[in-house]
Amino acid sequence: MRAILALEDGRTFEGDSFGATGTTTGEICFNTSMTGYQEVITDPSYRGQIVAMTYPEIGNYGINDLDGESSQPHIRGFVIGQLCAAPSNWRATRSLQDYFTEHGVLGIEDIDTRALTKHLRSRGAMRSCLTTDLTVAEAIEAAKNAPSMEGMDYVKEVSTPESFLWTAESRDWTIPNVCAEQESHYLELPPARHRIVAFDFGIKYNILRRLRQAGFEVEVLNSRTTAEEVLKKNPDGIFLSNGPGDPAALGYIHEEMRKLLGKKPIFGICLGNQILGHAFGGKTFKLKFGHRGGNQPVKDLRSGRISITSQNHGFAVDADSLPSNVEVTHINLNDGTVEGIRHKEHPVFSVQYHPEAAPGPNDASYFFREFAEMIDSVK
Secondary structure, eight states, X not given: OEEEEEETTSOEEEEEEEEBOSEEEEEEEEEOOSSOHHHHHTOGGGTTEEEEEOSXXXXXXXXXXXXXXXXXXXXXXXXXXXXXXXXXXXXOOXXXXXXXXXXXXEEEESSOHHHHHHHHHHHOXXXXXXXXXXXXXXXXXXXXXXXXXXXXXXXXXXXXXXXXXXXXXXXXXXXXXXXXXXXXXXOOOOOOOEEEEEEESSOOXXXXXXXXXXXXXXXXXXXXXXXXXXXXXXXXXXEEOOOOSOGGGOXXXXXXXXXXXXXXXXXXXTHHHHHHXXXXXXXXXXXXXXXXXXXXXXXXXXXXXXXXEEEEEEEEEOGGGXXXXXXXXXXXXXXXXXXXXXXXXXXXXXXXXXXXXXXXXXXXXXXXXXXXXXXHHHO
């Protein structure tokens, strides 16, 4: 079945439909990762977005039951160059086509993803429509009438309704070392030394795994949990997760975070970084086309060290809006935007990128250890 991808500026692409049929709208963005499409599809930070993958063939290793970053897809639609209909991987349980059909996700293949990406880099991220039902003119009109990402609170849609203790499998997978007589495919977990709470703004499973691997016992909280409720739990530290939508639309969360500053050590990732920026009194702004992929270079201004990082965000903290007691610790080497901040008086720090990767490099995984060391120093 033929499908149409229409952008709000009138640009259209036609290709072949796969997965579900119908019509969907959302902000169109592109991801430059060469692997990890399952993690992208299930990342709650993509709520409300249609994602285009720049890698030419997608679906070659299928879908498995272990690599999802949440329990379901969160993308509105998926745009690729070529679909592999016959996946080949010993871990695969079904094809991408079957997974999309099962979950009602629309996909389109056989379009020029390079032309689409160049268009978005030039014109910026914009509203779009993916359809198997509408005419070209109707699809363009639907894109123009779709909600804007600016001002949108998607956190309330993806946050856990009830708090829970993370007890799922968190051991790191490895290839057994025969010389060391290692038989298991998993590395043993360290004892839990610190008890923390993690605000779920759209948290990825691999963040929770990494926290447990770093020696944290993690209780996951709904995004609307108040500062008073958190302090009653008396955790050793507080973690602020990634998530979707416009950080400026989360005033009710900013207010609660301000009440927690200086009370407990705090570590934030992605949306958590932007929320802290607002809690400090700063502002955020929308990037032209965002940072999405596993090859983003970031410089640590304190050490001069450069890391290649995994990123997924369309907004950034405005460095000029931050007060004097907050320092910018990391910047993106492509465009100079803020990638990390730290409070000069309180034990609070955050990064804009994803040290847990999934998918992407592990250059920045040391931040989980730094969080543990911060808690130790406060204790």
